Amino acid sequence: MKKPFKSWLLASSVAAILAAPAIATANSDLEKLSQNPANWSMWGGNYAGTRYSELDQITSSNVKNLQPAWSFSTGVLRGHEGGPLVVNDTLYIHTPFPNTVYAIDQKTQSIIWEYTPTQDADVTVPVMCCDTVNRGLAYGDGKIFLQQSDTVLTALDAKTGKRVWSVQNGDPKLGMTNTASPLVVKDKVLTGISGGEFGVRGFLAAYDIKTGQLAWKGYSMGPDADTLIDAKKTTTWKDGKVAPVGENSSLSTWEGDQWKIGGGTTWGWTSYDPKLNLIYYGSGNPSTWNPKQRPGDNKWSMSLWARDADTGAVKWVYQMTPHDEWDFDGINETVLVDQEVKGKMHKTIVHFDRNGFGYTLDRETGELLVAEKFDKSVNWATHVDMNTGRPQVVSKYSTEQNGEDVNTQGVCPAALGSKNQQPVSYSPQTGLFYISGNHLCMDYEPFEVSYTAGQPYVGATLSMMPAAADVITGQPDGSTNLGQFTAFDAKTGKIIWSNKEQFSVWSGSVATAGGVVFYGTLEGYLKAVDAKTGQELYKFKTPSGIIGNVNTWSYNGKQYVGVLSGIGGWAGIGIAAGLDSGEAGSNSEGLGAVGAYRSLSSFTKLGGTLTVFALPN
Amino acid sequence: MQAKPTLHRLLISAVLAATATTLQAKEKFKVCADPLNPPYSTQKQDGFENKIAELFAKKLGQEIEYTWFPQRIGFIRNTLNAPVDEKAVDSKEFKCDVVMSVPADSDMALATEPYYQSTYVLLIAKGRGFDDIKEARQLADLPVERQDALKIAMFDRGPGTAWMQKFGLLDMGIPYQSMSGDEDNNIAMQLDQDLKAKKINMVIVWGPIAGYLVSQGPKNGYTMIPMQSTPGIPFEFAMAMGVRNGDKERQQTLNKLIAENKDQIRRIIESYHIPLTEIKKSAKPKDDD
Numbered sequence: 001m002k003k004p005f006k007s008w009l010l011a012s013s014v015a016a017i018l019a020a021p022a023i024a025t026a027n028s029d030l031e032k033l034s035q036n037p038a039n040w041s042m043w044g045g046n047y048a049g050t051r052y053s054e055l056d057q058i059t060s061s062n063v064k065n066l067q068p069a070w071s072f073s074t075g076v077l078r079g080h081e082g083g084p085l086v087v088n089d090t091l092y093i094h095t096p097f098p099n100t101v102y103a104i105d106q107k108t109q110s111i112i113w114e115y116t117p118t119q120d121a122d123v124t125v126p127v128m129c130c131d132t133v134n135r136g137l138a139y140g141d142g143k144i145f146l147q148q149s150d151t152v153l154t155a156l157d158a159k160t161g162k163r164v165w166s167v168q169n170g171d172p173k174l175g176m177t178n179t180a181s182p183l184v185v186k187d188k189v190l191t192g193i194s195g196g197e198f199g200v201r202g203f204l205a206a207y208d209i210k211t212g213q214l215a216w217k218g219y220s221m222g223p224d225a226d227t228l229i230d231a232k233k234t235t236t237w238k239d240g241k242v243a244p245v246g247e248n249s250s251l252s253t254w255e256g257d258q259w260k261i262g263g264g265t266t267w268g269w270t271s272y273d274p275k276l277n278l279i280y281y282g283s284g285n286p287s288t289w290n291p292k293q294r295p296g297d298n299k300w301s302m303s304l305w306a307r308d309a310d311t312g313a314v315k316w317v318y319q320m321t322p323h324d325e326w327d328f329d330g331i332n333e334t335v336l337v338d339q340e341v342k343g344k345m346h347k348t349i350v351h352f353d354r355n356g357f358g359y360t361l362d363r364e365t366g367e368l369l370v371a372e373k374f375d376k377s378v379n380w381a382t383h384v385d386m387n388t389g390r391p392q393v394v395s396k397y398s399t400e401q402n403g404e405d406v407n408t409q410g411v412c413p414a415a416l417g418s419k420n421q422q423p424v425s426y427s428p429q430t431g432l433f434y435i436s437g438n439h440l441c442m443d444y445e446p447f448e449v450s451y452t453a454g455q456p457y458v459g460a461t462l463s464m465m466p467a468a469a470d471v472i473t474g475q476p477d478g479s480t481n482l483g484q485f486t487a488f489d490a491k492t493g494k495i496i497w498s499n500k501e502q503f504s505v506w507s508g509s510v511a512t513a514g515g516v517v518f519y520g521t522l523e524g525y526l527k528a529v530d531a532k533t534g535q536e537l538y539k540f541k542t543p544s545g546i547i548g549n550v551n552t553w554s555y556n557g558k559q560y561v562g563v564l565s566g567i568g569g570w571a572g573i574g575i576a577a578g579l580d581s582g583e584a585g586s587n588s589e590g591l592g593a594v595g596a597y598r599s600l601s602s603f604t605k606l607g608g609t610l611t612v613f614a615l616p617n
Numbered sequence: 618m619q620a621k622p623t624l625h626r627l628l629i630s631a632v633l634a635a636t637a638t639t640l641q642a643k644e645k646f647k648v649c650a651d652p653l654n655p656p657y658s659t660q661k662q663d664g665f666e667n668k669i670a671e672l673f674a675k676k677l678g679q680e681i682e683y684t685w686f687p688q689r690i691g692f693i694r695n696t697l698n699a700p701v702d703e704k705a706v707d708s709k710e711f712k713c714d715v716v717m718s719v720p721a722d723s724d725m726a727l728a729t730e731p732y733y734q735s736t737y738v739l740l741i742a743k744g745r746g747f748d749d750i751k752e753a754r755q756l757a758d759l760p761v762e763r764q765d766a767l768k769i770a771m772f773d774r775g776p777g778t779a780w781m782q783k784f785g786l787l788d789m790g791i792p793y794q795s796m797s798g799d800e801d802n803n804i805a806m807q808l809d810q811d812l813k814a815k816k817i818n819m820v821i822v823w824g825p826i827a828g829y830l831v832s833q834g835p836k837n838g839y840t841m842i843p844m845q846s847t848p849g850i851p852f853e854f855a856m857a858m859g860v861r862n863g864d865k866e867r868q869q870t871l872n873k874l875i876a877e878n879k880d881q882i883r884r885i886i887e888s889y890h891i892p893l894t895e896i897k898k899s900a901k902p903k904d905d906d
Contacts, residue, residue: 025762173798173800198794199794256792292780
């Protein structure tokens, strides 16, 4: 780990043969690619982020015959988030730090090229808070876009793996890193920034896909000029209607200059509506961790954003958790579907937040339509006031109202949320969303010890435990499962069915026209369930725990399902980094996750592998 | 993770009771430390933690061995709990066995008895219009025009910020990150530069950092005013050494050394201008399993 990893290129003869003269460059191509279900050309399968595939060869009746078709070791330990991209005949996968990219020929399952960026492990790894994950690649304009851990965004020639350009998107010296998957929209590639624990001020940046030149950058907090908010044109939901946000709406919710180290980082997923030309994403938790030390709503941390794709100008913004007291980071993905809500068709945006509420808003205007718990064990707020859009906080579970040095017990969900970064899927066949969920609560003691400069330790002691309550009713039931896989109707806010999982479901799901939904488990199972009923139809244990996203595509007329396994991430960090001493004393390492996931090490071990499944010939 | 090595050592000491000390002597005193974290530790080994580690290694007759890693979130995970060979998943050999300072009630590592206790101080640069301040509380009562000139460094975590908030001084705060990602510059060095450049006039800062600032600043350039703990805002903290959870044998060895070398430890720390307060026994019940 002491030496920088060297970048290198495998200039194999295979690569030379396959290097076609030039591929189409106009980026409307990307939209076309994503409409062909043979491909899986972006993180969500399409710009709407539905993670739905029109492929129907694998069905609820024949999925029981599914078999692994081939597999590939990535050669890297640690947590493998994100999933394979498939563009025409080539499959692209990525690894956690050192962020190796492999282009694999589907025909021969051989490596066309591989690329490992030059990154200084000594500089980057110490500033990555929660395992060295990466959420995947983006494709566009004949290039593969890699968001490196050290914040460098790199464009690689998709045919040869040769680096076309690189741009420094942030400064690791300031605690900035990046784990997000970029998104290509028209002539730009979008990326965010991580590092809320260091007091990094979050932003979304757009770079020219040809040159890497910065096109625009919109911060999560600060003066309107920085956030690209227009006091008159940008709207938010207040007093039961959509209204202009007003001047410096972010600054007025912070005391003094604290917004300068305000957090609101952007390490999740971005989606795009080509007709409205708006991009959508969520911003993370405010910094500092101790809520008492940052009075105010701390806008616009933990908010949903709609920005103009060309200019970054903010169309609307909505804050889900004003003045966070629980680390309910708002970065989870946004899914864009058109639905009828309360008798009226809307172009909606659907978002399942860490805070346990599923939100449905009109994505043109930002009108709040539905906000309901997708796990009824959630107790920190009774409900979202539909007039103000604010959650109604329960005093007993307010870490701030209880004060510093008080251990606020039994807060649900735990800091890792009712759902974390693992993206949901949506099936237009059933009209349901499929949520990979966590089912934990926590004891949260802010600032039991508060060392600052020179003695940096997390200012909150967390310990997590099973929610021990029913997802659908919220009634205590003594259950010990840490995960749930839930089908939810975002039109009405109703839970339709929910399956228990022993551990958190930290894998993004995929829904298909075959009536099947696939997801992975922390023990390493790839599972297929019936989209209508949730009945388990198939499972297969892959070599390591799954925190990656299941994707599906077809090649030569055959449907494939693929997923990266490789335990790690927040839930798996106890295993990934050997934190678990087996003693109660190590519970709060990994920001509280170690204790709750202790027994996971009996089920799985480290190691990155791509496993590709298909029906037998 | 610890069961095996401990058992192994117990077996050996049972069989070879007579030679147990020689065996221990062959072990190295393996410390993980930040390569640039004055006044605690530096790669030049001139921090007070380096000096105490040297003292302990000498007492044990062991050679000292450092693994350098910046001390931030994930430090314990990447050092004390990290196997030497990252690919050897079930390896029992770790990058180090001791971290020279952890909070006395930390549960990320098994903490020894505390070996020093310090406090936060309000450190004010002299000759900038605040030489009359004798007590932190006075800042809150200054007339507005004087308050505007305070320029207090403020961190995103810690009791100093809570105190400033209590007395309505957040608007005078100049925000700083409490963790830097910069391998060439740490917070104490940044404060030193910014105090000298008059970007800030004062800071409420943990004692060891205050000691560093005094050692680097102009002679008699700063006033140090200890902060007074209140039930809501504690300023005094006890620091201990950390070993891996479960490594009770090593914890006991270090506890013995801490007790036996109390005066020498104190002399080392005081030579770094660090304000020390009397170590209070933690009220927190200890794990007894």
